[in-house]
Amino acid sequence: MYFYSAYGFGIKSAIALPGFIQIPKEDTKVSIHLAPVSPPRTTPKEGVSIDKLANGLTIHWRGVASYKIIRGREIFITPESGADSISTLKAQPFYGMAIAAILHQQQHVVLHGSSVEINGKALVLLGQKGMGKSTLTAALLSEGHNFICDDVTALLLNDPSGTQVLPGVPRLRLWADAVRAIGHTPDELSLVSPILPKHILPAHEQFKNEHIPLQTIILLERGDTIALHEMKESEKMLCLLGGQYFAKYYDALQDSDHKRLFHSLSTLAQSINIVKLTTPRDLQLLPVTTKLLEQYIR
Template structure:
């Protein structure tokens, strides 16, 4: 058995999880990942879509020619790969593990996360907004890496929102790696068919109090300057509902009411900023300077 820490959960796997650093723990595992044959359909689905289906306790993800992945009761993931396990891994660690977090009732955002001065900062936004790039650039200075793409958030025993650590590697496109000078830390490709690579980070090993969420968007026009503005609680609630990881799946799983409460409870203690970043990659330093200023002001 191989041991991992993913979104704060103790995970054991029957096979190596590419792009995830092994983690030692002595307590009982909370999640088991295994290989095994899977059917094309669930026995009693309550909802069926072209590539996935739901039952009361299970989620089945189907990618023809790649894999079928079943997530059960928030504690078991079964992989039936039709190609290399490496090509199936982004789906297992992405959508499938996101479904598992939803099954466990955890608030999970589509976000990269870093820490600064003992506090976590989550960078939300759609694919292509530059979350991973901004996180990687921040980690070249005063910040430490917490996680990439998926951010699991819960209230601790004191009622404070914390962001859980993750041992999944940072994943960046080849041109971003070159631009940030990270070639020496470039690992294997995320999938054989794309030029996106694992970057080995120095990860935080404990839950971090969450102080700031930054919702990132690309400027609509070329030449537009970087800008950050605070969001009201009402606007922040609407923005973050859209940033829930695989939000349509969460809705289909009946999570809407619970997510509304979780986001509301979090927003009473966390500030939300909206960042507009220039389109041009050469203007990344401008965005970073503005972002660092607001991170520093929080502490």
């Protein structure tokens, strides 16, 4: 067995999760088991599909494995026939969908975004796939700021001192051009998996393994110029609804989940600063973008 921590809780796992913070054997809140998981109800049209259960959900990754996540405490995994040797690929949902499902079941607000600590406050980057959330996070780290999480941002809303961002797993996933843009060499970094040519950038040295107060959420969009734009209240709510982790899999959540999420996101939209950042698709402009964000946060 392996023992880790992430997002503030201990994990006991039957499979290795490289990059997770290792901890001594102790009481754990989440357990990961190798055990049978029911096959998908229908053949997935995409590589990944999600089915709703009475007490959780199942994730089916075609050609890799099936995962059952229940009650915010247990994850069961069944590798598909012939996929057993691809250990790095089997582990990938535990950096994204599986850990997001656990956090969601624990009643956290889970956003599909990356987070950085700047001057003691958390900056969350949201945006559609390919908008550069991880790349901009890595660029901010190269400017000396601290890492909180990548891809999965979990919020604690009921803290007496205000909304907090929970510390995730200290690593980022970057394409080769983004790795070069922030001054690293792709060949010196491991690949995510044999079939996903993203590189893993460790972030242990700048990892903030503690709750960080949330200050600002930035929605990334493409534009002709680098600029920050204020948003109307209705735009902020739409930003958060589209940015919550399971927005694409609406039917996989319980009706009670939708009500809770809507209420939580509405509260967040009214209490947290949310702005839009437009940027051209040009990695050479990363220093300009990071400087603008630093000035804005200050």
